[in-house]
Amino acid sequence: MFLSLAYTKPDYAGIFLIDFTTKTITFYSKEKLNSYICMKIRMIIAGKDTPTMSDNNLPAGTIGWIDLTVQDARKIKDFYHQVVGWQPDEVPMGDYADFNMKSPETGQPLAGVCHARGINAALPPYWLIYIVVENLDHSINNCKKLGGKIIVGPKSMEGHGRYAVMQDPAGAYSALFEKS
Numbered sequence: 001m002f003l004s005l006a007y008t009k010p011d012y013a014g015i016f017l018i019d020f021t022t023k024t025i026t027f028y029s030k031e032k033l034n035s036y037i038c039m040k041i042r043m044i045i046a047g048k049d050t051p052t053m054s055d056n057n058l059p060a061g062t063i064g065w066i067d068l069t070v071q072d073a074r075k076i077k078d079f080y081h082q083v084v085g086w087q088p089d090e091v092p093m094g095d096y097a098d099f100n101m102k103s104p105e106t107g108q109p110l111a112g113v114c115h116a117r118g119i120n121a122a123l124p125p126y127w128l129i130y131i132v133v134e135n136l137d138h139s140i141n142n143c144k145k146l147g148g149k150i151i152v153g154p155k156s157m158e159g160h161g162r163y164a165v166m167q168d169p170a171g172a173y174s175a176l177f178e179k180s
Helices: 035-045 073-084 136-145
Strands: 002-009 012-019 024-029 063-070 087-092 097-102 109-115 127-132 149-157 161-167 173-179
Touching: 063 073, 073 087, 073 097, 073 109, 087 109, 136 149, 136 161, 136 173
Parallel strands: 063 109, 127 173
Antiparallel strands: 002 012, 012 024, 063 127, 087 097, 097 109, 149 161, 161 173
8 A cells, every 4th residue: 555745845845655565655856756757656556566558658768568479379478477477368369369468466467478470470589678659650760760670560559559660770679659
């Protein structure tokens, strides 16, 4: 259980976050209250501990999601369940299912394990981070201009936004995600 209290003086302001479970008090000065901390405090108060891409409060530059695309997602989700303890939750994709992998403690989604089918067919078998951007088209243009490549997209994620998978000049893959 958490409680947040605002503290204001003419020359100093901030928020105290009181965690009754761990019996800790943390003070965040207004200088340190960037949008991520504010979002995290709102999520803690709401009983959530992990942001996901569907949370519209994620600021640009934040890693909004991570997933793995493989040929046999069912087998690999079992591997991660046994190795790290994530709890799989099916996500219907028509004639097959992908998986949200959830925290065993909180039940919050932490990552995805997906089949290399449908919109994921062209994705490489890597853990892929989705980086939130303000303007996907602008980021795609900058990627290309600076020597990167767009591997997939841009594509729409119904109800969430749009994304594109890129390869940077060093060969690393990541996805750019614009919220709807």
